[in-house]
Amino acid sequence: EDKVVxxxxxxxxxxxxxxxxxxxxxxxxxxxxxxxxxxxxxxTFLFMLTSSGIEKKSGRLSSILDKKELFSILNITATQTGDxxxxxxxxEPLRDMRxxxxxxxxxxx
Amino acid sequence: xxxxxxxxxxxxxxRGQEARLRCSPVKGHSHVYxxxxxxxEGLKFMVYxxxxxxxxxxxxxxxxxxxxxxxxGPSILRIQQVVRGDSAAYFCxxxxxxxxxxEAFxxxxxxxxxx
Numbered sequence: 001e002d003k004v005v006x007x008x009x010x011x012x013x014x015x016x017x018x019x020x021x022x023x024x025x026x027x028x029x030x031x032x033x034x035x036x037x038x039x040x041x042x043x044t045f046l047f048m049l050t051s052s053g054i055e056k057k058s059g060r061l062s063s064i065l066d067k068k069e070l071f072s073i074l075n076i077t078a079t080q081t082g083d084x085x086x087x088x089x090x091x092e093p094l095r096d097m098r099x100x101x102x103x104x105x106x107x108x109x
Numbered sequence: 110x111x112x113x114x115x116x117x118x119x120x121x122x123x124r125g126q127e128a129r130l131r132c133s134p135v136k137g138h139s140h141v142y143x144x145x146x147x148x149x150e151g152l153k154f155m156v157y158x159x160x161x162x163x164x165x166x167x168x169x170x171x172x173x174x175x176x177x178x179x180x181x182g183p184s185i186l187r188i189q190q191v192v193r194g195d196s197a198a199y200f201c202x203x204x205x206x207x208x209x210x211x212e213a214f215x216x217x218x219x220x221x222x223x224x
Contacts, residue, residue: 036215043152043200043215044215045214045215088152089150099144099152099153100155
């Protein structure tokens with residue numbers, strides 16, 4: 001059975017901290033892994049990863065995929081209170097997309 | 110260029126009534142996906158549609174739920190005879206293609222409350 005497991009389920013940090021969110025997966029016919037940020041009510045696309053070892057960056061966020069060990073990490077540096085939300089990881093193309101349960105990040109001032 | 114539009118944003122139905130959720134994809138997108146988010150849970154896939162076709166409905170309950178994506182107009186997720194357990198946020202996403210490495214855009218969701 002395909003599985004997507006995110007850890008930790010929740011995380012509390014202080015402003016300025018760096019956080020690392022994890023997503024491990026077991027899926028057949030892996031094609032891509034996607035990270036979303038749940039803003040208010042809808043997930044916002046962050047990154048799509050298909051190749052191992054290539055870091056993708058966007059501002060203070062970055063992500064990398066390890067297809068051998070079957071996981072991805074999402075890093076957020078210099079966290080701000082506005083980063084507080086749920087971060088979702090999903091694998092496979094959209095037809096068979098499986099989401100993880102999400103990591104709830106809380107950034108305290 | 111409007112993104113994915115879902116309406117209504119909030120929908121309240123009494124038990125036994127029908128709920129109709131609409132999703133207008135990004136202009137030019139012909140692939141639509143519906144997800145359900147229960148409280149404190151992640152998104153769960155329900156159904157994948159291409160214009161006029163259901164490609165994969167493996168995540169959709171066999172009874173009371175149906176989905177369509179007609180040639181013209183929005184995609185509709187229909188829930189008949191709603192029950193309290195149907196209360197959730199329903200998200201729609203669209204993409205240009207359904208194959209590999211396809212970025213999807215999500216709508217704002219419809220929050221269904223069954224009273």
